[in-house]
Amino acid sequence: MKTRNAEAQRLEGQYLAQLRVALAAHSNSEAAEILQGVRDHIDEALEETAGDEVTAVQMGNVLERLGPPEAFAQEDDSSERAGPATAAAQTSVAPPMVMTPPRVSKLAVASALSLPTAVLLGALVTVLGSGGRVASDSAVMLGMAVGATVLFTGAGIGVAALMAIRKSSGQLRGRGLAIMGIAELGLAVLWCVAAFCIYAALP
């Protein structure tokens, strides 16, 4: 650490004392960490100055770039605190800009869940329709009809989810889930066609 001349030492001490007052609304540990960060910053900045001993002018330049101590209280997120220093800061500074993270579209999630729902409901209807005996053709048809209805509904919800995500200006996400919900209908149709072909080919 570079040595300071008397005037540079006085300026630094005065600045850090004012900063301690400005940070009154912070907890002791936070204020101590900010103060330590500023001390380290001053040391690092002074290492870049010319000469072996820091002059008042050099110290003044470093402190000027750091900004007035009051600005430290203003730049923090004052809405999270209560206290006199905060109240003072809030009168002069507008609330900080808050970036709300996007949430996953519930429609997209519902759409993505359409395939497992269709399988479960279809199987349940088939079992109940058979009355505990070997599945009859009519029970299987009813189960497939229920499953297909759920899948078509899921694809519709997926399209609605995509439109809602597009209109949300970034507030909604889940495009992949919505597309998955629509694709599930296509997969189910392919599976049904394949199953029908195999069934028809059987002797």
Next chain:
Amino acid sequence: MDDDSKWLSQIRRGLLELCILNLLARQSMYGYQIVRRLESAPGLVITEGTIYPLLSRLKRQGLIASSLVESPLGPVRRTYVLTPAGKRHLRDINEVWRDIAGALNEFMVPAQQERKHSP
């Protein structure tokens, strides 16, 4: 503080948070290093000291963590890293920012056209 200054102050505060989290996503950094890196973006940092309360808040929110790191070439430095919660938060706000930036680019009047219409 006039309306223009308030607006700029709010924009800067939000963007500083975004920039710091993005910087720390690439590598751990100490305070002075973050300040120097941010100064390379014109208009973003007006007073260097304001970074430190912001780092303190991000730490309080659990988005970053700090530790003292010794170096054979320099002093002991408080180094900041992104936490797992910070990584998740960064992914979310980056997504928001990309959408906003894309939308803004559509609305902004080109600089050439702006100069033509100014008195």
